[in-house]
Amino acid sequence: MIRSDRRANRRFTRSFGLVVVVLVVLVAGLAAAGAAVNFAQAPRLASAEIDLDRSIVHAGSRLSLTANQPLAEIEAGQVSVTPKTAVSTSVSGAELTVRFTGILRYNTEYTVTVTDVAGSARNAAATLDYRFTTPDPGLYALQRDDRVGEDGAKLPDTVRRTTLRGRGDGEVVFSAPRIQQYVALDSHLAAVTLDDAAAAAIEVVSFAGGETIGETVRLPLPSAGTVENLQASPSRHLIAYTFTSGPAAEGRRHQKTPFIYDLTAESGLPEEVAGADGPAVEAMDLAFVPDTASLVVHDSGHSLFLVDVLGDGALEPLGVHAEMRGFVPGSRALILADPERGSTLDLADGEVTPFELAPSPLDEAAYPGKLILLNEQGRYARLYLQESTGINDLISLIAVTDDDGSNVVFTPASESSRVRDVCASPNGQYLAVETIAGSGRADAYRQVPAFSGMSTTFVDLATGTSTRSVSGFMPDWCTG
Secondary structure (H helix, E strand, O other), X not given: OHHHHHHHHHHHHHHHHHHHHHHHHHHHHHHHHHHHHHHHOOOOXXXXXXOHHXXXXXXXXXXXXXXXXXXXXXXXXXXXXXXXXXXXXXXXXXXXXXXXXXXXOOOOEEEEEEEEEOEOOOOOOEEEEEEEEOOOOEEEEEEOXXXXXXXXXXXXXXXXXXEOOOOOOOXXXXXXXXXXXXXXXXXXXXXXXXXOOOOEEEEEEEEEOOOEEEEEEXXXXXOOEEEEEEEEEHHHOEEEEEEEEOOOOOOOOOOOEEEEEEOOOOOOOOEEOXXXXXXXXXXXXXXXXXXXXXXXXXXXXXXXXXXXXXXOOOXXXXXXXXXXXXXXXXXXXXXXXXXXXXEEEEOOOOOEEEOOOOOOOHHXXXXXEEEEEOOOOOOEEEEEEEEOOXXXXXXXXXXXXXXXXXXXXXXXXXXXXXXXXXXEOOOOOEEEEEEEOOOOOEOOOOOOOOEOOOEEEEEEOOOOEEEEEEEOEOOHHHOO
């Protein structure tokens, strides 16, 4: 009996060992098969992220594409964007970053395609596709109203908000008996209003929750006087302006003194921009460097200064120039005008670069007016007045010129109308054209005068077509 038990135990041990060996072989085979499957698996897109609101305001926006496994390096030729857009790429682990060199177009569907995307182990390759649509930006315009209501009082002026794809003139976001000018910020609107004696006030209205119109705050001014050169840095919640004392003002008198107001400051008080040794600055013009807290001041002696209004407030000299004319769209290159030539000042490194403009055939056939530099390669839009045999002796037109030639992109719908002003959108995609109707009546505003019946048309520079028109003037693209 004992011997039989021993034989049974030996048979059990051999069988158990054989089963273990078989299981080990099976597990190893499955592991190898799994490894082979994993090695053959192409990368897949797990998630994507982009700040769409920022992409239409600032150059250099990033699209982050995250795969389900670490990726091999991507070369420039593997990435394409529709519509065609310059990009650069980098890979870190499973994340592929696509950086857009310029500002993206409004209301546009983009498709980013990356071909031959392989894992870091050089396994099977795949194509990654991602589509996104950029936002429809908000637009503001000022409507002056010279009509009189039933009570005999002048009807109020209004600032209205709409979008490029919207219809009509939009909703009223601010109204006052007389509005001289305004600027729009991310969550506020600041307006210069006038009383019956033309004394100025600055009113700031908040948009609680982004849409609901909230509290209105009136900023303290040194005395009765005039406010000019209202500017804004929307993302930094800053406004700037110059103040001049009225004739009856007592105490210290101001002459185009620049002030800064920080909407986030606890004091709630504007601060004067002063020189290094204390004397007041007389500013003829102001401009915020896009997306910064730095302000460019052009004084009455034609000297330019840069001041970090949230820093030490020191004035950094930028040279002497006859005029400054805003920034090249999508950049921090300040456009300068001097009697002998125009140039750009790169505020990143201080380099001044003269720009050469391609000649336009219209220069010989029309009277050239305001010029807008559209990029640093010399592409520009210009307002012209051309002789006419119709209702007016002169008609307005706007042409865009580069090395490939010159094309007329806008003429008023009515020959009796004329263009008063034009500016470019922050991303350089559109022109905003202010037009005065032939029946327009001049108003009595001393600062920023306008006409009744004005309208603003938005021209897509890529197609040369007028895509939208609203009543009013001073679109927020042109207010600083």
